[in-house]
Amino acid sequence: MSQATSNARQSFVAQAVPAWRRWVVFSLLGLGAVVVLGRAFQLQVLQRDFLVQEGDKRHIRTLVIPGHRGAIRDRRGEPLALSAPVEMIWAVPAALLESPQHVYAVGKLLNRNPKELQDFLSERKDRKFVYISDPISPAEAQRVLSLKAPGVFSEPAYARYYPAGEVAAQVVGFCGRDGRGQEGLELAQEAALAGKAGSRRVIRDRAGRVVEDDLESKDSQSGQDLALTLDLRIQYLAYRELKAAVTRNNARGGLVVIADSTTGDILAMASQPGFNPNNVEDRKSSGARNRAITDGFEPGSTVKPILVAQALELGIFQPTSHVDTSPGFFKVGSLTVRDEHPQGDVDLKTILAKSSNVGAAKIGLTLGAESVWSGYQRFGFGEPLYTGFPGEASPVLRHYSEWGQIATATASYGYGLSLTAMHLVRAYSAIANDGLMPQLRLLVNAPHVPPQRAVSAAVAREMRELMEGVVQTGGTAQKAAIPGYRVAGKTGTIRKVADGGGYADKRHQSVFIGMVPAEHPRLVGLVMIDEPGAGDYYGGLVAAPVFSTVMQGAARLLRIPPGQFDLPATPLAAPALPRQTVALPTMEPRT
Amino acid sequence: MRRLRELFEGRGGMLLPLTLILAVVISALAVVRTKHENRGLVNELTRQRAEKERLDMEWAQLQLEEATLAHHARVEKIAREQLGMTEPHDYAVVSSKP
Numbered sequence: 063m064s065q066a067t068s069n070a071r072q073s074f075v076a077q078a079v080p081a082w083r084r085w086v087v088f089s090l091l092g093l094g095a096v097v098v099l100g101r102a103f104q105l106q107v108l109q110r111d112f113l114v115q116e117g118d119k120r121h122i123r124t125l126v127i128p129g130h131r132g133a134i135r136d137r138r139g140e141p142l143a144l145s146a147p148v149e150m151i152w153a154v155p156a157a158l159l160e161s162p163q164h165v166y167a168v169g170k171l172l173n174r175n176p177k178e179l180q181d182f183l184s185e186r187k188d189r190k191f192v193y194i195s196d197p198i199s200p201a202e203a204q205r206v207l208s209l210k211a212p213g214v215f216s217e218p219a220y221a222r223y224y225p226a227g228e229v230a231a232q233v234v235g236f237c238g239r240d241g242r243g244q245e246g247l248e249l250a251q252e253a254a255l256a257g258k259a260g261s262r263r264v265i266r267d268r269a270g271r272v273v274e275d276d277l278e279s280k281d282s283q284s285g286q287d288l289a290l291t292l293d294l295r296i297q298y299l300a301y302r303e304l305k306a307a308v309t310r311n312n313a314r315g316g317l318v319v320i321a322d323s324t325t326g327d328i329l330a331m332a333s334q335p336g337f338n339p340n341n342v343e344d345r346k347s348s349g350a351r352n353r354a355i356t357d358g359f360e361p362g363s364t365v366k367p368i369l370v371a372q373a374l375e376l377g378i379f380q381p382t383s384h385v386d387t388s389p390g391f392f393k394v395g396s397l398t399v400r401d402e403h404p405q406g407d408v409d410l411k412t413i414l415a416k417s418s419n420v421g422a423a424k425i426g427l428t429l430g431a432e433s434v435w436s437g438y439q440r441f442g443f444g445e446p447l448y449t450g451f452p453g454e455a456s457p458v459l460r461h462y463s464e465w466g467q468i469a470t471a472t473a474s475y476g477y478g479l480s481l482t483a484m485h486l487v488r489a490y491s492a493i494a495n496d497g498l499m500p501q502l503r504l505l506v507n508a509p510h511v512p513p514q515r516a517v518s519a520a521v522a523r524e525m526r527e528l529m530e531g532v533v534q535t536g537g538t539a540q541k542a543a544i545p546g547y548r549v550a551g552k553t554g555t556i557r558k559v560a561d562g563g564g565y566a567d568k569r570h571q572s573v574f575i576g577m578v579p580a581e582h583p584r585l586v587g588l589v590m591i592d593e594p595g596a597g598d599y600y601g602g603l604v605a606a607p608v609f610s611t612v613m614q615g616a617a618r619l620l621r622i623p624p625g626q627f628d629l630p631a632t633p634l635a636a637p638a639l640p641r642q643t644v645a646l647p648t649m650e651p652r653t
Numbered sequence: 654m655r656r657l658r659e660l661f662e663g664r665g666g667m668l669l670p671l672t673l674i675l676a677v678v679i680s681a682l683a684v685v686r687t688k689h690e691n692r693g694l695v696n697e698l699t700r701q702r703a704e705k706e707r708l709d710m711e712w713a714q715l716q717l718e719e720a721t722l723a724h725h726a727r728v729e730k731i732a733r734e735q736l737g738m739t740e741p742h743d744y745a746v747v748s749s750k751p
Contacts, residue, residue, distance in 0.1 A: 141720050147710040200710070225720030272699045273692045298725035315721070615740075 068517040075353075115413050119584035121265050129257025132285030134234055134247065136294040137506060141225050142162070142234045143248065148221040148490060150205030151195035155183040157213025164211035166195070171206050189316075189521040197221045202403050216352055222248075229301045230292060233504070235452075236339040245350055247504065250290055250450050289506040291327035296320060298332040299615045304589070308334045309606045311580070311594035316351045318585045318608065319483050320616055323491040323577060326500030326513070327615065329585070331355075355447065358455040358480040362556035363417045363601075364474040365438070367529055368489055370410055371436025373425050374521045381524050384409050387420040392473040399423045415531035417538050417553060421476045426474025427467065434473055435462035440516045441489035443481055446509075449504055456483050477553065487588050490575055492516035493525050493550075494583035526550040526580050533576070542606035544614045546624035550583070551576020551609070553601035558593070569593050572604035578613050587613050 105113065134143035138359045151172065158165060165183065172195045179194065187194050187296035194214075195206075203216045211504040222237045223459070224230075235246015242256070243249035260282030264275040300318040308316045313334075337349035351357070373379040375458035390404025398418050407414060413421035426434050444459040458480035465473065484502055492499035496519040501511035517525075529550035533543045538553045560566035573592045577583035589605040589612070598604050617624075722725075732738040 140723075141716055144713055144717055144720075146713040146717050199714075223717050225717055225724065227724070229725070271696050275693055275695055275699070295725065302726075302729075618741075 079606075080130040093407075101613075108193070121267075123264055123266050125264055127257045127260040127262060127282040128220070129282040130284045131237075131241065131257050131288045132255045132634050134255070134288045134290065136230075136290050136292045136297070137329075138293060138295075139289075142230050142290065142292075142294070144223050146223050147200060147221050148197035148219050149216045150193055150197055151203060151206055151214065151220050152191055152193045153183070153211075153215070154190055154213035155186045155192055156188075156344070157439050158211060159183050159187065161212055162215075164209060167209050168206060168211050168214060168428045171202075171209070172198075177424055177643055181236040190576070202304075205600050206362070212395070224292060224339040226297075226578050227340060228338050229298050229332070230294070231337055231339045232333045232350065233290070233292065233331050234339065236345055236350075244347075244361070245452070247288065247290070247451070249452050251505075255288060256284040257285040277378075282573045291322075291329065291504055291506055293329045294332065295619050295621070296612075296616045297330040297332060299619075300612050301332040301336075302334050303612050304334050305336070307589075307591060307604070310596065310599065311591055311604050312596040313469045313591045313604075314593040315353065316589070316591040317483055318612060319487050319503060319589070320585060320590050320612065321487050321491055321529065323494035323586045326491060326502045326503050327506075329501055330612075331504075333402040335421075347521070351453075352451065352592075353592075355449060355451045356453040356455050357430050358458065358483070358558075359571055360477050360479065360556055361481050362476040362554040362571070362573065363419075363422075364486055364552050364554035364573055365443075365479075366414055366417065366440050366474075367493065367525055368438060368443075368553050369422060369426060369429075369434060369474050370414065370528065371493060371521055371525045372433060373410075373429055373438075374524055375517045376429065376433060378429060378433075379410060379425065379530060381410060385413060385421045385424050386426070387413070387418045389574065390420065391414050392420045392423055393424065394427070395466075397468045397471060399471060399475070411528045412536075414528055414552065415534070415537040415554075417471050417532075419543075422475040425472040425481050431462040431465040431470040434470060435459070435465070436472075438479070441492060443479065443485060443489065444549075447488070447502060449483065449484070449502065451504070456478075457481050457485055476556070479614045483590060486573075486575055487586055488586075489516070490577060492527075493522050494577040494586050495522070497522040503600050526577070526583070529544060529576070531581050534651050535604075538600065539574055539602035539606040541602060542576055544578060544607045544610050547578050547614075547617060548580035549576050549578055549610075550614075554601060555601045570599040572599055572601040574601050574605035574609045576609055578617055579622065579624065583621070585613060620626045 101162070107444055112616045131145045133141055135141055151168075153168075155377045159167070159180075167175040169179040172179075174194075183192070183195070197219060198206075199422045205426070206214065207216055213629055220241065222241070226234070231246075233246055235248040235250075236244055238244040241562055243252040248255065260280045262275055262279040267273050271485050294453075300320060304316050304318045307313070316334045318330060318332045319328065321328050331352070331354050331474070333349075333351065333353040335347070335349040337347050339345065339346040370379070374381065375447075381387065384407055386407045387401060388404060397443050401416075401418050401420050403416060405416050405421070406417050409414070412418075413425075414535045415503070438459060443457055459478070460469075462470075469478055488499060488502050491502070492513075493516075495513065497517045498513040499516045500513045500539065527550075529552055530548060531537050531551060532539050532547045532551055534540070538652060539551060542549055542551055552575055554575070556571040556573065557565040557567075558569040560569070560572060570593065572594055573589065575588040576585070577586045587609055589608045591604045591608075594604045609639075
């Protein structure tokens with residue numbers, strides 16, 4: 063047994079292996095290794111960049127993060143302009159045309175005539191992409207998509223909405239199709255409102271899910287919200303009354319501006335004719351112009367209080383001074399200054415109350431060109447508004463060295479210079495604010511500019527006392543009175559420049575500008591009706607009633623008390639009252 | 654002490670490499686798990702971002718809707734025509750300060 067085993071072992075004794083076999087195996091293995099390494103070298107070193115790029119192309123996506131445009135709100139947070147998501151329905155014409163019943167259904171849902179939609183698609187059969195709807199709400203888009211019509215898709219977009227519509231249209235302005243501001247504050251504040259889109263590079267798996275997103279990213283920046291100084295409640299009131307007055311008087315247009323005289327905040331700024339910013343067709347009309355800022359006009363009689371304030375400030379006239387305006391006309395060189403209703407020998411209060419041109423011209427000539435000019439200059443008549451609003455009109459006030467006797471006389475009753483409504487509001491705010499002229503502003507966070515002194519506080523108070531005569535019995539604007547409040551103001555009935563030069567007979571601008579309450583004004587308001595065509599054209603008959611209604615409503619909304627109880631009967635003789643500067647409430651609890 | 658040395662040097666000399674191999678395997682599995690969790694969380698984050706976007710949109714829509722319903726012209730029309738309201742007239746103002 064053991065013998066056999068040892069024999070078997072012997073037969074397994076290793077024979078010497080021929081050397082060539084080993085070499086063959088080694089060289090085959092070596093060759094394999096070289097091939098593998100070579101391929102690795104080719105992929106890792108030679109083609110690396112290309113392959114990495116190809117891989118990234120298939121997995122790495124750059125997602126765009128949209129940056130939303132900021133909203134525009136009024137001082138109480140009510141939205142005036144908002145961006146909201148919409149959907150645009152688009153179609154592949156050839157695919158959709160293959161199923162006529164779907165064309166019909168889609169047409170019905172999109173409020174388009176199916177026949178017309180069919181033709182529309184047939185004309186564009188060769189195109190691969192055509193929009194078949196205006197921007198519609200996501201819910202409506204969902205309804206269209208749920209038809210499962212072939213070749214119909216929807217694409218998300220952003221649209222700008224103006225919930226206040228026509229009410230604040232000219233101030234807010236609007237955006238174009240590209241989503242950038244085109245008019246009004248949308249244009250002026252483009253830089254602040256516009257959002258910056260961000261991006262994020264991510265890795266996606268085959269199912270399109272994002273599996274890694276920490277590669278690199280740029281945050282999107284939403285645009286800032288813009289708070290206007292407008293109060294939508296007062297703005298609406300101004301808009302409603304202005305529109306009614308323009309219709310009632312068959313006028314070409316008009317404007318209302320209401321400002322907080324202590325801070326210079328514009329609370330309302332309405333223009334007519336108007337337009338609806340939500341309606342693209344409507345935007346091209348002339349209603350898009352914000353007349354209060356972009357239109358200059360000759361201020362007419364409304365500058366008389368500014369002239370008188372300068373006369374009082376210089377001490378050349380006293381509140382009790384008399385001026386002889388008889389016989390109702392007054393010749394200055396070749397110019398004849400006329401009063402419609404001759405007054406005789408009257409005091410300053412009557413000159414303002416009756417709006418005597420002769421009286422104003424005589425005061426102006428007594429002061430001299432330089433003094434009249436510097437008075438206007440101090441009330442900001444030569445200074446831009448600095449509202450930043452696009453298309454802001456520059457005032458035209460020629461230097462006094464170019465004025466002769468005639469120019470001085472006409473400037474005294476408001477002709478030969480051009481101002482915007484805002485200039486007048488600013489100047490009257492100075493009288494309302496005890497001589498300190500605030501810088502008007504439309505944005506709550508506009509940089510604060512300290513007010514300039516236009517006249518002394520005493521003169522400002524005397525002026526308000528004098529201007530109350532305009533609204534009282536015997537004045538030109540008794541219709542501007544507000545029950546319970548003392549109102550100071552001035553009318554203006556301005557003859558417009560005729561197309562062929564000179565002044566037109568039948569074309570007027572009727573203005574009333576005033577402040578409430580006269581003893582401690584909080585609000586300054588201006589109403590201008592352009593070319594009233596229904597008979598009346600005097601500022602006291604056309605513009606003053608609008609002023610009364612709007613300011614009464616504004617005073618009620620802002621809780622300005624009719625402060626007649628504990629004030630002295632004659633503020634002129636009373637000691638100077640401490641000035642209350644109460645900011646208007648920015649936010650009130652919504653009910 | 655001796656036993657301990659034996660573990661490493663004696664017959665149990667394989668123990669240290671084995672422990673290390675085990676540790677490597679466990680850590681590799683942990684990496685896989687973490688990676689998986691990471692993907693899940695990234696996915697969740699993406700979903701939440703989309704949700705935020707959707708809610709932002711809804712918020713804008715609701716604000717619009719509210720502003721449309723609360724438009725002064727509409728409120729005025731309803732107040733005047735349906736509810737028969739008017740502006741207050743002939744009211745008395747009572748001052749709280751003496």
